[in-house]
Amino acid sequence: MRGRSRTISHGPNKYPALVEDGKAAIRYLREHADEYGIDPARIGVLGDSAGGYVSQMIGMTNGEKAFDTGQFLDKSSDVQAAVTMYGISNLLEIGDGFPDAIAKVHQSPAVTEALLVNGTAFADFPGASISSNPAKALQASSMGHVAGSKPPFLILHGSADTLVSPRQSVQLFEALKKKGEKVEYVLVEGAGHGDLTWYQPPIINRVVEWFNATLGGPIKGNSGTQDSNGGNL
Numbered sequence: 001m002r003g004r005s006r007t008i009s010h011g012p013n014k015y016p017a018l019v020e021d022g023k024a025a026i027r028y029l030r031e032h033a034d035e036y037g038i039d040p041a042r043i044g045v046l047g048d049s050a051g052g053y054v055s056q057m058i059g060m061t062n063g064e065k066a067f068d069t070g071q072f073l074d075k076s077s078d079v080q081a082a083v084t085m086y087g088i089s090n091l092l093e094i095g096d097g098f099p100d101a102i103a104k105v106h107q108s109p110a111v112t113e114a115l116l117v118n119g120t121a122f123a124d125f126p127g128a129s130i131s132s133n134p135a136k137a138l139q140a141s142s143m144g145h146v147a148g149s150k151p152p153f154l155i156l157h158g159s160a161d162t163l164v165s166p167r168q169s170v171q172l173f174e175a176l177k178k179k180g181e182k183v184e185y186v187l188v189e190g191a192g193h194g195d196l197t198w199y200q201p202p203i204i205n206r207v208v209e210w211f212n213a214t215l216g217g218p219i220k221g222n223s224g225t226q227d228s229n230g231g232n233l
Helices: 002-009 017-031 050-060 100-105 112-118 134-139 167-178 201-215
Strands: 044-048 081-085 153-158 183-188
Touching: 017 050, 044 050, 044 201, 050 081, 081 201, 112 134, 153 167, 153 201, 167 183, 183 201
Parallel strands: 044 081, 081 153, 153 183
Antiparallel strands: none
């Protein structure tokens, strides 16, 4: 049972597994670039909420090898563009900017970010709050990886988000801007956390246009599979 408890508390949803998986996907794409008609020098990532967290972590850890595990290790897991929508940049501060009652919830060892970093309580492990090990929590956050060169970032957040404070996006934007990185921040007025606003043409077009401007349009003339418009995906 002891061995089994360790397996559960270090399951696939626990940091750094989800970041390692994301980087493995990037390497997989590069390994199969010819097959899929992909330009391996122009790969971007996009995510919202928890996916925004992963997108941020993938972009912010460009050049770091600690997260490269598994197959195709001869390929780079770096990306050339990253978009994050209402993502989390600092796991230590998710409750900041909200009422005290919500902030108190984030002190619990059962809250999402605590489970992500420390795992679940089981057997002889009672669980641990996110603040129990600040250095570990920061290392598991994109704000813990500010040093080094970063890809262009597009950061979007809703002004009416009651789950993840816009402060999460603002601090990442300000940190990247201070370093002189290419970064844009869009505060979407009235938008909540994952509500219908994010699925409307103005948001979708904004993201697509940014990717096109940052990475360029679809490649043509490649031997990979072509889409209905004659370009490669």
